[in-house]
Amino acid sequence: MSQELYTNIAIFVLSILVGFEVISKIPATLHTPMMSGANAIHGVVVVGTILIALEAHSILFYVIAFIAVFLASVNVAGGYVVTDRMLTMFSKPKKSDDQSQDGGEK
Amino acid sequence: MSLLMTIVSLMYLISAACYVIGLHMMRTPKTARNGNRVSAVGMIIAVIMTFLIALHQNEATMTGSLILVVGLVLGLGYGTIRARTVEMTDMPQLVSLFNAVGGGAAAAIGTFDYLSMAAGSHLHFAFSFPVALDLVIGGITFSGSLIATGKLAGKISGKPITFPGAKLLNAVVVIVILVSVVLTIGFAANSWWLILTLCASLVFGILMTIPIGGADMPVVVSLLNAFTGLAVSMAGFVIDNQALIIAGALVGAAGTILTLQMAAAMNRSVMNIIAGGFGTGDSNSAAADDIPVNVKETTADDVGVQLAYANNVMIVPGYGLAAAQAQHEVAELAKLLTDHDINVNYAIHPVAGRMPGHMNVLLAEVNVPYDQMKQLEEANSMFENTDVSLVIGANDVTNPAARRKGTAITGMPILDVDKSKSVVVIKRSMSTGYAGIQNELFSDDKTHMLFSDAKKGIQEIIASTKEYLDE
DSSP states (O other): OOHHHHHHHHHHHHHHHHHHHHHTTSOGGGHHHHHHHHHHHGGGHHHHHHHHHHHOOSHHHHHHHHHHHHHHHHHHHHHHHHHHHHHHHHTOOOOGGGTTOSSSOO | OOHHHHHHHHHHHHHHHHHHHHHHHTTSHHHHHHHHHHHHHHHHHHHHHHHHHHHHHOOOOHHHHHHHHHHHHHHHHHHHHHHHHOOGGGHHHHHHHHHHHHHHHHHHHHHHHHHHSOTTOOOOHHHHHHHHHHHHHHHHHHHHHHHHHHHHHTSSOSSOOOOTTHHHHHHHHHHHHHHHHHHHHHSSOOHHHHHHHHHHHHHHHHHHHTTSOGGGHHHHHHHHHHHHHHHHHHHHHHTTOHHHHHHHHHHHHHHHHHHHHHHHHTTOOHHHHHHOOTTOSOOHHHHHSOOOTTOEEOOHHHHHHHHHTOSEEEEEEOHHHHHTTOHHHHHHHHHHHHHTTOEEEEEEOTTOSSSTTHHHHHHHHTTOOGGGEEEHHHHHHHGGGOSEEEEESOOGGGOGGGGSTTSTTTTOOOOOGGGSSEEEEEESSSOOOTTOSOOGGGGSTTEEEEESOHHHHHHHHHHHHHHHTTO
16 A cells, blocks of 8 residues: 555544544534535535546546536535525524523523 | 645645534534634635646646636536525525535546546556545435435425335346446456446436435435535545545535434434335325314414413424424514513424424524524423423424334434423324324323414414413
């Protein structure tokens, strides 16, 4: 195994563990925005598609590259925008008449 | 390593750190929005660095660059428009669509790089293995997510679609995938094996998703989210790009955890859900019309009295509420009550809505304060002191039968609605929920049923409550 491959595998494994650790602390209330946020993060695939688009040298590869770039950029733009929209709803300023609901049980 | 590559590598590392920090900040509503922005900054850094590499290598053809720009503009535009205009009730299908495009893009990267190899040239395992995985996972995700999107959007029947010989066909397709993967990996480059792998994976994605019922879709979307992450990670191995490897692995882990949590909240294994066909014993139509004698009906007027004289009210929303688009009415009712010093809270089951946490988003959209949304455990500790529980469009998650042995939902974590002093259920009919069994809560002595559409029912309740509150 090359040094390069070993490094990549190590990074892969450690990232999965970090992912488990970070995600398991997120409350169920925020699971939809979190999932959507994670969705945006896999939009990083756009980086790969940019690289292949610039390597393309014939019609077949132009087609594949175009599909890849288009799909990935839908992913990355849509993911971040919709997550932001959702989270705006969670951070709306509370109205002044909301103070009476602390817990509800006495 | 040249200076440029050193800088680029370090910046990729920073962008990866941004994703982790961003996700970490999504723990609380206060920091969540900034967390998403931190993650977006990481993404922008990664994209800029990629353009730096591209400019430096300067190998691009005119056409290639043109295609890149056009693809980016169209994709970013389309994605932004969809994200801006989507209704919050339609969020699950949008997330599923983004899974599809992400998986598709990852599979395209693998296809591109493999086809770039001269036919017959020797393959390195370290290259061909991730290519094969990328194609299989990416392909399954692409077609499977599109089917899931269609089911969630109602364009494809939400009912499990099964046909004779489906199991056999599945087995055949799996064998084709395995064989073609071995051929793709183990022998000299041959584009036909690659195409076979891709096609078989696409077919499998469809076969895997069509037998799964609509109510299980949240788990499937979550699982496919994990798949997309893994596919992106594999694409990272193929083009030796660590930004893709790290981000993909993070998402893979996130999706996996959510999938397991959702399955646990439904008291079923992930395998059982994927096997599909659940809920085919469709008893809805049969049971809908007969109302058992021990079920008590009520009117909006009576509910209004109950609410007006209550101290603590718990609203238990389910998917029926979202389907009827009654969030605004519910929030209006809650506001009316809180304005008269009646405590209102929402008891939210983990699988309420169409994806994990979906109900919370729908309530947040209509300005329900975050601290009124109670999760399962907290809500359950509050029912004993609740005067009126208002169940709107929720069914199986409130069924006390889950506490007994030998029922379809035995062991499923439920909301202890039956422990509150009185219960009002707004429902169109006595039809069963997804599990296909009668809800014992409905025939409880304390329970009154208001047979109505959620939206119309709540509007009537608001009107009558206003009368009794002297408005």
